Amino acid sequence: MDSIAYGGDYNPDQWSREVWREDVALMREAGVNFVSLGIFSWAHLEISEGQFDFSWMDELFELLHEAGIRIDLATPTAAPPAWFFRTYPEARAVARDLTVLGPGSRGMASPHAPAYREACLRITRALAERYGNHPALALWHVHNEYGGVPESFSEYDQEAFRTWLQQRYGELEALNAAWGTAFWGQTFRHWEEVHAPLPTASVRNPALELDWKRFSNDSILDCYRAERDVLHEISPHVPVTTNFMSHTCPDMDLWTWADEVDIVSDDHYLRADDPRGFVELALNADLVRSLSRGRPWILMEHSTSGVNWQPRNVAKQPGEMARNSLSHLGRGADAIAFFQWRASRRGAEKFHSAMVPHAGTGSRVWREVCELGAQLSSFSAATGSRVRADVAILWDWESQWAQDLPWRPSVDLGHRVQTNTWYERLWRDHQAVDFVHPEADLSAYRLVLAPASYLLTDTAAGNLERYVKAGGNLVVGPFSGIVDENDAVREGGLNAALSELLGVQVHEFCPLRQEDSARITWDAGSSDVGTRELPVAVWCEELVTTTATVLARYAEGPRPGGPAITEHAHGSGKAWYVGSDLDLDGLATVFRGAYAAAGIGVPDLPADVEVLQRHGEDGTRYVVLLNHTDQAHTLTIPGTDHEATIEAGESQTLQVTG
Template sequence: MSESTAVRTAGAPAGWLPGVGTISYGGDYNPEQWPEEVWVEDVALMREAGVNLVSVGIFSWARLEPTEGVFDFEWLDRLFDLLHSAGIRVDLGTPTAAPPAWFYATYPDSRVVTRDGVVLGHGSRGMVSPSSPDYRRACARITRALGERYGSHPALALWHVHNEYGAPVSDSYDEHSVRAFRTWLQERHGSLDGLNAAWGTAFWGQTYREWEHVGAPATSASVVNPAQRLDFARFTSDALLACFTAERDILHELSPGVPVTTNFMATSCPSMDLWRWAREVDIVSNDHYLTAAEVRNHVTLALDADLTRSLAGGKPWILMEHSTSGVNWQPRNVAKRRGEMARNALSHLGRGADGILFFQWRASRSGAEKFHSAMLPHAGTSSRVWKEVVELGGTLADLSELRGSQVHADVAILWDWESFWAQDLEWRPSVDHSHRERIVAFYDQLWRDDVTADLVHPEADLSGYRLVLAPASYLLTDAAAANLTSYTAAGGTLAVSCFSGLVDENDAVRAGGLVAALHDVLGVRVDELLPLREGDSMTLAGGRFEGAAADVWAEDLVVTTADVVATYVDGPAEGEAAITRNVHGEGAAWYTSTRLTGASLTTFLDGAYADAGIVPDRTLPDEVEVVRRRSVDGSTEFTVVLNHGTEDVVVPGAGQVLVGDEVDGEVFVRAGGFAVARADVAAGSVITEA
């Protein structure tokens, strides 16, 4: 063991990467694309940049197993030794996201079949049918071979199974998947009677009498049974998860003590129920790429990071991939401007990441992603991007004290993939009502208010939160509805937005009507859904809501026990209740029956904040992001301040300023810059600015 490795091992927290005692920094390394003389140059430059962890082997199946059952590991042996000699740890991928050409030729029935019946072939990225027995056997074979060879290598810090499950395709309608789906349905519903009841097959005469007649919900003449579609989405997530756990179990057997992960795409690849997945990985990791078309994409970046931390149960996690600058697949691949890469990285760090990695180390000269940015770009070490990569490596090394600290939130936002799958199916009341838009709108207001939020499953323990927000909970199970009701009765504050609590786990409207699951806690019933025409809007009246605007959606509310906070001045529900507040037990529940945006949403949340005892901080400009981490023992708080705006700001903060200017005891943060503060909870603070 090298001296540097020994130091890292001594500082590694329990449950984290073995032998790693700093913030991890690096990215995907694909040396098979380059002659070996370039490897030596790469490793030297990695050391210059402060890289201490690289992901290798992710797309290397064709080189590792050039023909079926014949392996070539000599090149990977040399790479491991080269990296280890430089003190760089390895995140070793199983290459099962990229089956070789020989696999497609030998097992053509394993190829993915789309919902429209198109058979997908070789030549791109992505996996074959997750239900193919031949694919699963091949995955087990290559994984076992890698585990036996590298499971105890001193450079190994982490196993990285597959790559971005569910991207670019997730569901397959091949015969293997159809048969596996039937088995999955038998386990879930028990009998055909149970299946018919759950799917409501009496509608349109869809009743099944033989299991062999049940298929995957392929494209049909009209809208396919929505409960069948929802179950197939669940099945797809479980089929992919079974592929992961099979490889994970092999690696646990052959490489004990080395954690196993797979890189999620928490908000951009919605085909997996990551609450279930998160329980199966040793460390949560995530890939995030800015959507260039979003003007405030730094806000949705923060949302993605908060969701990843929530999936990790508050434990440290790894940002496995993000970009140094522009990406390669969006309609307009906007380059990041000076300082943006560092702000992106520090936002993830501030929200709980203890590893900051990129795709990829060296920009590829060939292939579909040759215009994707990299740590070492085509322009080389004279480039702006390279200089910022080196600067960021130094900054992260200086911030290693944050490692292992945690983020604490007083607010929870409900997030449920199954509800999203159901709401996104066809024939919903309005194409203008989007669960994603509602969650981002609520989250954006919290971001502006310097209020940190966790994302939680509706059935999760909510007792630690002062305020729970349900911006988009179309589907609620009985258990989830009971959970929200009891949370409020025990003294919590609940705020629910329109089109929530409509259906049960089978996408069926409950007996008792619309929003029946939340009648008691909200103190209202919904008699009718009243979506608006495109471009129409409404005005509200009542107290702080006098003159407030709303659009897209209204509901015909029947108030039972709630107080009416605002009414509709016009629109399809003119004169009726629009916003209500209901005291339930020791707590209170707010409900808006319309889509609120801008100032009207701010006013709605201000009412919920007041009930929850939360004071929003609106003293800084809207483009300044503030997030905090606290040491496990509670003695030290770290504050990350990111200035996404074009004007310099002064941030209140007592204590010594290590880098940057001090103005009357406060911290100066330049436009596009960031600051990291360290404060003893009982004493002053220390500021590091970049």
């Protein structure tokens, strides 16, 4: 498409044909040029096994095509029909406690059930053959929100797990070594003894759990690939995607998924219990752009107002929908879409907001939907432009899986909380941020942050070493570089993977009791450090420096007088280590030195005002201004002499030449 795509999930099979015609007229009024169709329509398309009814879909394709609205056509495999489960009850997904999950909701069947695989490919092939060359078709949308059912323990799945392990390890001896089965007498002598992580009397083997996560991710990814390959075969000119859930689905390793889709797309919903949810929204938008390797991406779903599935589903304030949408746009999205077009009257999501709400076209939500459509249309020149970032944060789902396993030194040191805090410090400092896998090329970044890198492979550790030696600047957070890819503590100390790079060794973890706290103070020789006393609430470490310089020490806590924050010149670059959890003010003090070393400036902009920039190939800047405050601000766009005023709660789009 040559303009910003705007629209949402369209579920016309819930409505009469008279409503269809009204919908199309309203879509044109709102500026909608893109809808997702057929996501949950399997029961209406394949009415019994092998018997198809496309008549209603044919009619919709023509209605939308005549109105100039492009179609994102889904394979409806996230919602197998009732006849499927009646015919193939053995294909149902099975929970960890071996409860068989029944039909009557959404999700998917066992990913390894032959009947499910066969049925998915049949409906996918039928749709591709009928609509693959239709001029209204812009995109294929496989399944919906993979990972909503992240694992299954059926006999099919457990047997597939053994096969997966045999392919990964080859010999049983290698599996025993990787899993450390000598501990607690778990050694396997026959492959038939290897099992999925079912309920046990005590804590399960952590390496088994980690491999099960990898296997489950690979299993569901294989389901996607099978459908995608059919679509590529029949309509190779039409790109294929599936909508990620980067913020709510931690069970999918989206780095492995991102290279399998033609266009990255994501669904994002605000957490109603977070009054500063716009920061987490920014984090996830930056993460999705990073999954897309900087290329434009699709916001496939978000909400016009409240959702229906949280304990308290807070409505958005006036102007908030536009700010949320333009935050994604400013972070690289070339499509802004919602769930859903028209609010449902029945079913589990009837209280979820929509572009056409229950209150109809006389509502504030509808007026804001139309205003946003006009604003996006006027900003179409930004299509295809990209975001540039000098700072990157390491992000690795496998490390997160491993850190989340039981029996860690403190439940209060969470990788997501740690990453969110470090990201928000960058956000408050008005830095554009990418996320990168620890094994990815880091050479484009002046500064790399590793707030929570519990698991590091040898390849990742070597990558960080090369980055710093070549002149890069790296800041590492606590509890990092601890285990290898099998969740085994490395020989040579608790941070052996990074100790030489950082010039410091971790001799012991010293987590705090819930009611305790600690303080860090900067050494007297440290200059320009801002706040000289930093509070610690969760975590301390006993550090022994080898070649690093101590910047700050514990004033109180489990190891008073011991090093807490260090700096190490390594090759042509520098590496900092922060051995404690720091709050936003504490991180400001640490990052100040890292910014200076990296040659990164902090723009002089008001707090909670965002200035997002995308860059066109011709040098044009496409600027998005977001004001999350209750007062107006006049500011100068960084890197330009262009001045703009943005009112309280407002969002703007600007085009700046030069």
